[in-house]
Amino acid sequence: MGISSKLNPQRFMIRQRLMSDPFCRLRSLPEVEVAAQLGIKIDVNQASVDDWLRLPGISIHQARSLVELVGMGVQLLCLEDVAAAISVPFHRLQPLEPILHFEYYAPESSLNPQRVNPNIASLAEIARIPLVETTLARQIVRNRQEHGNYRNLADLQRRLALSSQLTSQLMYYLQF
Numbered sequence: 001m002g003i004s005s006k007l008n009p010q011r012f013m014i015r016q017r018l019m020s021d022p023f024c025r026l027r028s029l030p031e032v033e034v035a036a037q038l039g040i041k042i043d044v045n046q047a048s049v050d051d052w053l054r055l056p057g058i059s060i061h062q063a064r065s066l067v068e069l070v071g072m073g074v075q076l077l078c079l080e081d082v083a084a085a086i087s088v089p090f091h092r093l094q095p096l097e098p099i100l101h102f103e104y105y106a107p108e109s110s111l112n113p114q115r116v117n118p119n120i121a122s123l124a125e126i127a128r129i130p131l132v133e134t135t136l137a138r139q140i141v142r143n144r145q146e147h148g149n150y151r152n153l154a155d156l157q158r159r160l161a162l163s164s165q166l167t168s169q170l171m172y173y174l175q176f
Contacts, residue, residue: 025054029095032056036098043101044076055096062086071115071175077102115175118156119149129173131166152176 014034017024022040026032032055042051044066052063066076069085076082079097083090116125118140127137143159150156153174157167 023054026056026099028056032096032099040099041101042099043103044082045070045103045105055099057092057096058086062088068117068175072117073114075104077104113172115173117175119144119176129170131169131173136160150176 011030011034014031015038018031018035018038018040022035022038026035042054047067047070049060049063049067052058052066053060065086066082070076074085076085079093079100079102080090082100083093113130116129118126123137123141126132126140127134129137132140139160140156144150147159150159153167153171153176156162156174157164162170
């Protein structure tokens with residue numbers, strides 16, 4: 001045991017837990033502080049719902065909203081953007097800032113393709129997705145109108161009888 005464990009056993013235990021599982025859920029602000037000291041970061045413009053849920057005080061609805069906004073092309077460039085996007089006061093999110101990483105990704109970047117929600121997108125929007133021919137775009141819209149919204153990517157694949165190869169390529173461009 002080092003001197004740091006004698007000075008603050010709680011922080012030592014947090015540090016040990018985070019070092020053994022850097023992707024665990026952070027349950028408190030002291031855990032956020034220790035995570036930041038260990039160099040743990042969450043890229044807000046590439047974070048998944050699970051990434052957001054690692055943070056104390058972030059609800060499932062807020063996490064989904066943030067992921068959906070980013071998936072639709074909205075760039076979150078600072079903590080104020082995150083606060084505005086989920087309608088919470090800036091000061092409530094401020095303690096999370098040390099582990100949040102804000103990076104701008106060009107809209108045409110392969111790291112940040114524009115995502116389309118096939119449940120609300122127009123025929124023209126769907127047709128602009130790489131790999132989607134006009135015929136498939138029409139089929140997506142027609143099936144949605146006749147049978148209702150798609151639940152997820154697997155539902156879209158099943159209903160349209162898409163190949164697994166095409167589905168694996170489309171998943172980067174669709175947001176449900």
